[in-house]
Amino acid sequence: MASFSVKHQIISRQTIACMSFDGANINSDNQKCRLFRPPVFNSFSQDGLICHYMVKITPLSLYIINRAKLRRLIIDLSSKALSRILEHVESCVTTIESLNRAAQYPPHEYPGLAAALDWTIKDLLPPDDWDVGDGTKVEKKVLSLSNPDDMRLVLNGMIDHGFFNEPKSLADTAKHLYIDGKEEEKVLEDVWGNWSIRAK
Incomplete structure (x- = not known):
């Protein structure tokens, strides 16, 4: 069974410390929260408590x-x-x-x-x-292509693989990476605009 680290935070100034979780009920400061086993949810709220689980492998x-x-x-x-x-x-x-x-x-x-x-x-x-x-x-x-550092890592790998041996546009690159979300598209645009190593 995968193990999880769960962070609980009440919607106020009070924060409940991180703890490990195996799918059972959790009680802390009289706040009760049941976290469903994955892959159902990765976050939800109940009784003013927000829960998140972290998958570990x-x-x-x-x-x-x-x-x-x-x-x-x-x-x-x-x-x-x-x-x-x-x-x-x-x-x-x-x-x-x-x-x-x-x-x-x-x-x-x-x-x-x-x-x-x-x-x-x-x-x-x-x-x-x-x-x-x-x-x-x-x-x-x-x-993740929504992470600028990861985007740079992929683009540099594409350079080494020869993708940019011929001039490529931003649209060509987005198509190659199967980008269809606004967040990833914005990251690509930002990295592309500040990128000094592109197709000559």
């Missing part, structure tokens, strides 16, 4: 998710297309990349995932000197 699983997402964005592979190549339902990769789901790529699929990304298994896996940790799960923070 193993560091290796998170590494693979982010590594695969970065690669598929660089090589122009949509989440639906990758799901089909892996012979799963079209929503599979989107679910795996969701912050609110504990879903992850199972280890037995790593070779097929690497092949789908036009990589070897060595390209997908972390380097030999990577810190595997002590088994403690970490917050599921997935690469």
Whole structure:
């Protein structure tokens, strides 16, 4: 079972400390809040209490998710297309990349995932000197195009892959990245406007 860290905050000056959560009822200062098991909600309010859960997975699983997402964005592979190549339902990769789901790529699929990304298994896996940790799960923070630093990381990867060997417009780049939301579009515009390494 995935573990969760839950932050509770009353709509007032009082803040209840973070605590771990396994899906049971939580009582604090006579405030009772039931958090539904994922993937139902990632936040809700009850009796003036706002609850959020944080999905946690193993560091290796998170590494693979982010590594695969970065690669598929660089090589122009949509989440639906990758799901089909892996012979799963079209929503599979989107679910795996969701912050609110504990879903992850199972280890037995790593070779097929690497092949789908036009990589070897060595390209997908972390380097030999990577810190595997002590088994403690970490917050599921997935690469996001609404984050300027992540957007720059993807664009620089596209440079290395040769996408900008020929002049590309902002619209070309947005299409390549499957951007259809206003937030991601705004981040791309801002990064693009301040970006010194573009197609010559």
